[in-house]
Each structure stands twice: as C-alpha cells, then as structure tokens.
Amino acid sequence: xxxxxxxxxSSTNSPTGEMGxxxxxxxxxxxxxxWDSEQPEDLKPEETREYETIxxxxxxxAELHLEGQVVKLEAGDSWLVPKxxxxxxxxxxxxxxxxxxxxxxxxxxxxxx
Numbered sequence: 563x564x565x566x567x568x569x570x571x572s573s574t575n576s577p578t579g580e581m582g583x584x585x586x587x588x589x590x591x592x593x594x595x596x597w598d599s600e601q602p603e604d605l606k607p608e609e610t611r612e613y614e615t616i617x618x619x620x621x622x623x624a625e626l627h628l629e630g631q632v633v634k635l636e637a638g639d640s641w642l643v644p645k646x647x648x649x650x651x652x653x654x655x656x657x658x659x660x661x662x663x664x665x666x667x668x669x670x671x672x673x674x675x
Contacts, residue, residue, distance in 0.1 A: 565590075569587050569588075569589075570587075571586050571587045573586060573596055573598075576596070579595070579668070582597065582600060583595045583596065583597055583661075584596040584597075584598060585668050586660075588666045588668065589666070590666075591664055591665055591666070592662055592663070592664045592665070592666060593662065593663050593664075593665075593666035593667055593668060594660060594661065594662050594663075595660070595661050595663070595667065595668075596658075596659075596660055596661075597657060597658060597659045597660075597661070598658050599656050599657070599658055600622075600624075600653050600656070600657040600658070601653060601656060601657075602653045602654060602655065602656070603652070603653050604652065605627065605650050605651075605652045606650050606651065607650065608627065608648045608649060608650045609648070609649065609650065610646050610647065610648050610649075611643075611645065611646075611663075611667070612645060612646070612665075613645055613663040613664060613665055613666070613667050614642070614643070614644055614645045614663065614664050615642070615643040615661050615662070615663050615667075616640065616641065616642050616643075616661065616662050617640060617641050617643075617659050617660065617661040617662075618639075618640045618659060618660050618661075619635050619636060619637050619638065619639045619640070619657070619658075619659045620637065620658040620659055620660065621637050621656070621657070621658045622636075622637065622653070622654075622655045622656045622657035622658055622659075623635065623636050623653075623654040623655040623657065624651050624652060624653045624654055624655075624657045624659075625651065625652040625654060626641055626643070626649065626651055627649060627650045627651070627652065628643060628647055628648070628649040629647055629648055629649070635659075
C-alpha cells in the first residue's frame with residue numbers, strides 16, 4: 563500500500579535552524595526549507611553536505627561558490643548543489659529563497675555545520 567499521508571506546515575510555526583533556515587515540510591526522501599530575508603555578509607567557510615540541494619531565489623542576490631566556480635543568483639534563478647560538493651554562499655542583497663534537499667537535510671543531523 564502506498565503512503566497517502568498529507569502534511570501541511572505553516573512557516574510561522576516552523577522551527578529555525580542554527581544557520582537561520584526555517585524548516586518547512588519534510589517527507590521520507592525530500593525536505594524543504596526557507597531562507598527568509600538573509601542579510602548581506604562575507605563568505606562563510608566552505609562545507610560539504612551529505613544531501614543534494616536544489617533552490618529557487620524569490621528575491622535578492624547572492625553568489626554560490628561551488629567547487630571553484632562562482633554562480634550569481636538573482637530572483638527567478640534556480641540552482642543545484644550536488645551531494646558532497648564543496649560550497650558556500652555570499653549574500654549580496656537581502657535574500658529569500660526556498661531549497662529542497664534529498665535526502666532530508668534535518669534528519670540524522672545532516673544539516674549541522
């Protein structure tokens with residue numbers, strides 16, 4: 563029998579992670595989170611994660627530094643960070659974006675710095 567569970571999550575009640583992300587809905591193999599009005603800042607240390615990330619920019623500007631490449635992100639852009647890729651972000655202008663991670667970032671502490 564297939565899973566027919568329906569989940570609804572209000573971002574006003576969502577938990578916030580150590581990096582400022584709001585955790586939204588999560589399933590068994592994918593999760594979603596919100597970065598809301600992240601303010602400009604210098605580059606953070608590069609990290610690798612044990613999940614794949616795709617994202618979509620709602621507003622603002624940032625740079626994705628990924629494996630020696632710099633990708634400029636603006637409203638309407640989407641991006642991919644492969645599992646295990648060394649990367650970091652630099653926020654240029656107040657930045658709001660949605661990301662999906664597979665497997666879910668929060669489970670098994672995959673999202674911890």
